[in-house]
Amino acid sequence: MPRIIIVEDDIYLREELIHTFQKAKYDAIGLSEFENVEDHLMKQKPDLVILDVNLPGKTGYELCKSLKVKSSFPILILTARDTLSDELTALGLGADDFLTKPCHPDRLLARTERLLQTYGKMRSILQIGAVSLDTDTYKLVFLDKVLILSETEGKIMKLLMEQFPSAVEKSELFRNVWGTEEFVDENILQVNMSRLRKNLSDFGMDGIIRNIRGKGYVLEVDGL
Amino acid sequence: MPRIIIVEDDIYLREELIHTFQKAKYDAIGLSEFENVEDHLMKQKPDLVILDVNLPGKTGYELCKSLKVKSSFPILILTARDTLSDELTALGLGADDFLTKPCHPDRLLARTERLLQTYGKMRSILQIGAVSLDTDTYKLVFLDKVLILSETEGKIMKLLMEQFPSAVEKSELFRNVWGTEEFVDENILQVNMSRLRKNLSDFGMDGIIRNIRGKGYVLEVDGL
DNA sequence: ATACCACTTACATCTCTTGTAAGGTTTCCT
DNA sequence: AGGAAACCTTACAAGAGATGTAAGTGGTAT
Numbered sequence: 001m002p003r004i005i006i007v008e009d010d011i012y013l014r015e016e017l018i019h020t021f022q023k024a025k026y027d028a029i030g031l032s033e034f035e036n037v038e039d040h041l042m043k044q045k046p047d048l049v050i051l052d053v054n055l056p057g058k059t060g061y062e063l064c065k066s067l068k069v070k071s072s073f074p075i076l077i078l079t080a081r082d083t084l085s086d087e088l089t090a091l092g093l094g095a096d097d098f099l100t101k102p103c104h105p106d107r108l109l110a111r112t113e114r115l116l117q118t119y120g121k122m123r124s125i126l127q128i129g130a131v132s133l134d135t136d137t138y139k140l141v142f143l144d145k146v147l148i149l150s151e152t153e154g155k156i157m158k159l160l161m162e163q164f165p166s167a168v169e170k171s172e173l174f175r176n177v178w179g180t181e182e183f184v185d186e187n188i189l190q191v192n193m194s195r196l197r198k199n200l201s202d203f204g205m206d207g208i209i210r211n212i213r214g215k216g217y218v219l220e221v222d223g224l
Numbered sequence: 225m226p227r228i229i230i231v232e233d234d235i236y237l238r239e240e241l242i243h244t245f246q247k248a249k250y251d252a253i254g255l256s257e258f259e260n261v262e263d264h265l266m267k268q269k270p271d272l273v274i275l276d277v278n279l280p281g282k283t284g285y286e287l288c289k290s291l292k293v294k295s296s297f298p299i300l301i302l303t304a305r306d307t308l309s310d311e312l313t314a315l316g317l318g319a320d321d322f323l324t325k326p327c328h329p330d331r332l333l334a335r336t337e338r339l340l341q342t343y344g345k346m347r348s349i350l351q352i353g354a355v356s357l358d359t360d361t362y363k364l365v366f367l368d369k370v371l372i373l374s375e376t377e378g379k380i381m382k383l384l385m386e387q388f389p390s391a392v393e394k395s396e397l398f399r400n401v402w403g404t405e406e407f408v409d410e411n412i413l414q415v416n417m418s419r420l421r422k423n424l425s426d427f428g429m430d431g432i433i434r435n436i437r438g439k440g441y442v443l444e445v446d447g448l
Numbered sequence: 449a450t451a452c453c454a455c456t457t458a459c460a461t462c463t464c465t466t467g468t469a470a471g472g473t474t475t476c477c478t
Numbered sequence: 479a480g481g482a483a484a485c486c487t488t489a490c491a492a493g494a495g496a497t498g499t500a501a502g503t504g505g506t507a508t
Binding site: 374375376377409411412415416419437 | 495496497498499500501506507
């Protein structure tokens with residue numbers, strides 16, 4: 001049951017949308033908090049997001065832009081602003097579809113369904129900016145180039161991308177990559193970090209893994 | 225330069241569309257033959273297809289449906305029929321977007337651009353019905369299950385899917401997998417076919433590779 | 449019936465990945 | 479400045495997985 005998060009401040013419309021999606025067998029959730037929408041959203045791990053444009057605080061456009069940088073779920077913008085320039089802005093910011101209110105439920109459902117289908121094939125793909133990683137095969141794609149990482153390096157990269165822009169603690173790396181919290185030998189992590197960095201560097205992604213002394217590692221994806 | 229194929233029987237509109245896309249730095253090609261559109265289209269290896277609905281011969285809907293079974297490029301339906309039911313039909317058949325004529329060039333370009341961006345991540349994916357194969361990593365996906373093939377088996381599978389529904393000759397397999405036309409030892413092909421079939425069978429795709437005595441092999445994807 | 453083609457299994461080789469070891473470099477604190 | 483702790487790098491060897499060879503079985507067409 002795909003999870004759809006609805007970001008809409010009009011309570012009445014929000015409930016209506018939730019109802020529409022729930023009737024169609026979706027796990028529809030409405031957000032009623034408009035502070036830190038971004039964090040709330042990410043925590044819910046949505047399969048798709050419906051976004052209004054006129055929101056208290058950050059606009060839907062700003063939200064869309066920053067969500068698209070670090071997420072890989074589709075975003076559908078639903079708004080009362082119906083000019084071409086609104087549509088172009090939305091699509092330009094990475095929105096996957098743009099519909100205007102009022103919108104027939106069937107149209108909304110059909111568009112939603114189609115997006116979920118398209119993105120279904122990419123369920124295993126993590127995305128940060130122009131970089132994407134297939135977590136099944138550890139295929140890294142960046143600027144039309146492809147690099148296939150080995151299993152260990154891939155797992156490290158996966159963790160770094162999942163937690164971006166936060167840092168990943170060493171203990172967490174040990175737990176997730178080697179299955180043990182007790183990192184008897186720190187060296188093994190360093191060796192693999194070294195290998196991964198070398199590969200990334202040859203690939204054109206120099207210096208994107210930064211060490212945090214005593215803590216762990218972070219991804220540094222400013223330039224990309 | 226992404227290649228866009230335009231399937232539209234109205235000459236005037238077709239030229240206008242081609243011009244719009246060419247100005248936007250696309251490799252835009254119009255189809256003027258409406259017999260065997262499907263074969264013509266596939267030969268051009270498009271990155272995206274713009275499809276009219278009212279065509280001589282097969283309708284755009286029929287075309288869309290059969291293209292979607294064997295291809296992996298996005299399809300945008302552009303039509304004068306503007307009812308909700310038309311849109312629902314199109315989306316239901318797998319169309320990636322639905323726009324009505326007359327359509328502002330900027331809107332068309334923005335929608336096209338977005339589709340190309342979304343599908344860009346899947347450039348390396350072959351698709352036949354419910355089966356897909358990533359030709360970089362040889363990740364095979366079928367019914368939410370994932371199987372990662374070894375390089376040799378993956379290359380064989382790739383050829384079979386690329387040429388579907390035609391057969392692949394043994395000489396072609398030797399050329400593409402082992403880099404030599406002269407198949408000194410036929411056994412190596414048989415061994416790898418055997419291994420591939422075993423893996424596919426365990427994966428729930430039993431008997432989909434059929435031998436053609438003296439010729440080669442075909443994919444048999446009726447049931448899937 | 450027989451010759452040809454296709455299929456299968458076992459085994460050895462090879463490649464790629466991983467962890468270990470050892471030595472070097474950077475950073476931080478006194 | 480000096481030393482310790484944390485981090486980085488390179489080389490090497492063991493291990494796992496993939497590939498090709500060999501040899502024998504089974505099926506099909508004439």
